[in-house]
Amino acid sequence: MDVSAFPPIIRTTRSPSFTILTSPSLSNFTKTRKVKPGVLTQHSLAPVAALSDPFVLQIAESLEDSLPSFSSNLQKLRDFSSESLLSTPWPSRKDEPFRFTDTSFIKQSEIIPVSSPPPPESLNNLSVLEATHLLNLTIIDGYIIDSLSQLSGLPNGVFVGSVSSINSTEITKRVLQFLPISIQGDLFLSLNGVGSPDLVVVYVPEGCKIEGLLHLRCISSEGGNKDSKKLPVSNPRVLVVVEKGGEIGIVEEYMGGDGDLSYWTNSVMEMVIGEEAKVSHSYIQTQSLSSAHIKWTSIQQEKSSSYELIEVSTGGKLSRHNVHVQQVWSDTITGLSTFHLSGSNQTQDLHSKIVLDHPRGFSRQLHKCIVAHSHGQAVFDGNIKVNRFAQQTDAGQLTRSLILEPRATVNVKPNLQIIADDVKCSHGAAIYDLEEDQLFYLQARGIDLKTARKALIVSFGAEVIERFPSKDLRKKVELHVKKLLDPEVHVENSM
Incomplete structure (x- = not known):
C-alpha cells in the first residue's frame, strides 16, 4: 500500500x-466581455495574453457559445x-x-x-x-x-x-x-x-x-x-x-x-x-x-x-x-x-x-x-x-x-x-x-473470516451514514455502499 x-x-x-498566446481564443473570449474601467483595457491586453491559458479560454468560449440565451440576472x-x-x-x-x-x-x-x-x-x-x-x-x-x-x-x-x-x-x-x-x-x-x-x-x-x-x-x-x-x-x-x-x-x-x-x-x-x-x-x-x-x-x-x-x-x-x-x-x-x-x-x-x-x-x-x-x-x-x-x-x-x-x-x-x-x-x-x-474477536464467536471482514468494512462508514436525517435515506445509502463492497448483495431500491 x-x-x-x-x-x-x-x-x-x-x-x-507565462505562456505566449498563439490561439485566437483570447480575442473571441474578450470581445464578449463587459469590461469594467481599470480592470481590462486595450493597453492591458498584452500582459493578460501572457498570463492566459489557451486551453482554458477555448473551454470558456465554447461554454459561452453553448448558451443561446440566459437571464440578465x-x-x-x-x-x-x-x-x-x-x-x-x-x-x-x-x-x-x-x-x-x-x-x-x-x-x-x-x-x-x-x-x-x-x-x-x-x-x-x-x-x-x-x-x-x-x-x-x-x-x-x-x-x-x-x-x-x-x-x-x-x-x-x-x-x-x-x-x-x-x-x-x-x-x-x-x-x-x-x-x-x-x-x-x-x-x-x-x-x-x-x-x-x-x-x-x-x-x-x-x-x-x-x-x-x-x-x-x-x-x-x-x-x-x-x-x-x-x-x-x-x-x-x-x-x-x-x-x-x-x-x-x-x-x-x-x-x-x-x-x-x-x-x-x-x-x-x-x-x-x-x-x-x-x-x-x-x-x-x-x-x-x-x-x-x-x-x-x-x-x-x-x-x-x-x-x-x-x-x-x-x-x-x-x-x-x-x-x-x-x-x-x-x-x-x-x-x-x-x-x-x-x-x-x-x-x-x-x-x-x-x-x-x-x-x-x-x-x-x-x-x-x-x-x-x-x-x-x-x-x-x-x-x-x-x-x-x-x-x-x-x-x-x-x-x-x-x-x-x-x-x-x-x-x-x-x-x-x-x-x-x-x-x-x-x-x-x-x-x-x-x-x-477485531477479526479474531468476531471469529472467536463463530463468525467466519469473510463475514467478519464484510461486517467491519461496512461498519467503518456507518458512523457517517447514520448521521443522515432520514431513516429511508440512511437505508438507501447503506444498501448502495454494501452493493459496491459486495456485488452479491441484492439492492431493492437502486440509487
Missing part, C-alpha cells in the same frame, strides 16, 4: 507560468468569472492544491458543453426518476425539469426554482446581492460561472421552518461511450439563502442516467445562512465510474447559525469536492461528516477549509474513506484556520482511512492553523488495514 500523511505546513505562492456572475479565467491556468500536479489529483483525464478528452435540456421522450428511460418525494426539484444536465419536480406544499414566502421565475423584486434583489459569495476559488468554480445555463434558487424567509426535506436531484443524462474521448460537460449551480431564524433540510443527490456513460459534472452550491438559522445538508454522489465530478460548496454563516454537512461519495472516475466555510460572526456551529469510497480505479478527493474569525465558534470535522481497489486513490486536504479574534473557539478534526488492497493509495494532509490564544483545538489522522484483533 502507498500511504502518505503530512503535518501542517506553511505554503508560499508559486509564481504563475446572471451577468454579474459571468463577468466576475470571465475576468478570473483570463489569468487562471489549467491545474497540474505541480500546483500544490492538485498535487495528488490528476485532472489530465478531463484535459485529454473532447469537452462538449451540454447546450439544451434533454428532449421529453428521453426522460422516460431514466430509471432513477422512479422515486418521488414530497418536496423535489429535478435538474438534468444543469436545466430544471419542472415536469419531474414536486414542489406543492411549500410554506408561504419560500421559493424554490429558477432565478428568472422569482415573482418578487425584493426577493430577487436580496438573493442576487450574494452572487457570487465565493471570491476565492479555482478554475472550475469560474468555469461554472461562465457556463451555468441557469441559477437554482432556494429562498427561506425569516422565521420560516420547513418541515421534511427538500430533495435536489441532479442527473447527468448526456454522455459519451466510456471508451470514447467525448466528455459532455454540464454546470449546475444552486444558491441557498436562509434568512434569520429559518430552518431547512436539503438533500443534494448527483447521479447518472442508464449505463456507464462518460461525462463531466462541474457543480456549485453557494449558501448564505442568516442569524440563528439552521441548515442540514445531505450530499450524495453516485455518478458513473467513467465520469468526472467536480463540486464546489461555499458556505457563509452569520451569528449563532448552524450548518451540518453529511456526505457520501462513491462515484466518478475523478471526484473532487471543495468545501469552503466562512464563519462571519460569533457563536456559529459547523459540522462536516464525509465518507468516501474508492471501490474501483478512481480518485476520491476532499479539499475543505473552515475559517473562524469571531469568538465562540464551534466546528467538528470527521472524514472517513475506504480504498478497496489496487488502483484506487483517496485524497484529503483539510484546513481549519482560527484567526486572531476567534477567541474561545472549539474546533476538532479527524480523518481515518481504511486501505484494503496492497497498491491502494491514500494521501492525507490535515492542517490546523491557530492564531488566537484562548482556544480548544485538536486534530488527528489514522490510516490502516482491518485490525487483526
Whole structure:
C-alpha cells in the first residue's frame, strides 16, 4: 500500500507560468466581455495574453457559445468569472492544491458543453426518476425539469426554482446581492460561472421552518461511450439563502442516467445562512465510474447559525469536492461528516477549509474513506484556520482511512492553523488495514473470516451514514455502499 500523511505546513505562492498566446481564443473570449474601467483595457491586453491559458479560454468560449440565451440576472456572475479565467491556468500536479489529483483525464478528452435540456421522450428511460418525494426539484444536465419536480406544499414566502421565475423584486434583489459569495476559488468554480445555463434558487424567509426535506436531484443524462474521448460537460449551480431564524433540510443527490456513460459534472452550491438559522445538508454522489465530478460548496454563516454537512461519495472516475466555510460572526456551529469510497480505479478527493474569525465558534470535522481497489486513490486536504479574534473557539478534526488492497493509495494532509490564544483545538489522522484483533474477536464467536471482514468494512462508514436525517435515506445509502463492497448483495431500491 502507498500511504502518505503530512503535518501542517506553511505554503508560499508559486509564481504563475507565462505562456505566449498563439490561439485566437483570447480575442473571441474578450470581445464578449463587459469590461469594467481599470480592470481590462486595450493597453492591458498584452500582459493578460501572457498570463492566459489557451486551453482554458477555448473551454470558456465554447461554454459561452453553448448558451443561446440566459437571464440578465446572471451577468454579474459571468463577468466576475470571465475576468478570473483570463489569468487562471489549467491545474497540474505541480500546483500544490492538485498535487495528488490528476485532472489530465478531463484535459485529454473532447469537452462538449451540454447546450439544451434533454428532449421529453428521453426522460422516460431514466430509471432513477422512479422515486418521488414530497418536496423535489429535478435538474438534468444543469436545466430544471419542472415536469419531474414536486414542489406543492411549500410554506408561504419560500421559493424554490429558477432565478428568472422569482415573482418578487425584493426577493430577487436580496438573493442576487450574494452572487457570487465565493471570491476565492479555482478554475472550475469560474468555469461554472461562465457556463451555468441557469441559477437554482432556494429562498427561506425569516422565521420560516420547513418541515421534511427538500430533495435536489441532479442527473447527468448526456454522455459519451466510456471508451470514447467525448466528455459532455454540464454546470449546475444552486444558491441557498436562509434568512434569520429559518430552518431547512436539503438533500443534494448527483447521479447518472442508464449505463456507464462518460461525462463531466462541474457543480456549485453557494449558501448564505442568516442569524440563528439552521441548515442540514445531505450530499450524495453516485455518478458513473467513467465520469468526472467536480463540486464546489461555499458556505457563509452569520451569528449563532448552524450548518451540518453529511456526505457520501462513491462515484466518478475523478471526484473532487471543495468545501469552503466562512464563519462571519460569533457563536456559529459547523459540522462536516464525509465518507468516501474508492471501490474501483478512481480518485476520491476532499479539499475543505473552515475559517473562524469571531469568538465562540464551534466546528467538528470527521472524514472517513475506504480504498478497496489496487488502483484506487483517496485524497484529503483539510484546513481549519482560527484567526486572531476567534477567541474561545472549539474546533476538532479527524480523518481515518481504511486501505484494503496492497497498491491502494491514500494521501492525507490535515492542517490546523491557530492564531488566537484562548482556544480548544485538536486534530488527528489514522490510516490502516482491518485490525487483526477485531477479526479474531468476531471469529472467536463463530463468525467466519469473510463475514467478519464484510461486517467491519461496512461498519467503518456507518458512523457517517447514520448521521443522515432520514431513516429511508440512511437505508438507501447503506444498501448502495454494501452493493459496491459486495456485488452479491441484492439492492431493492437502486440509487
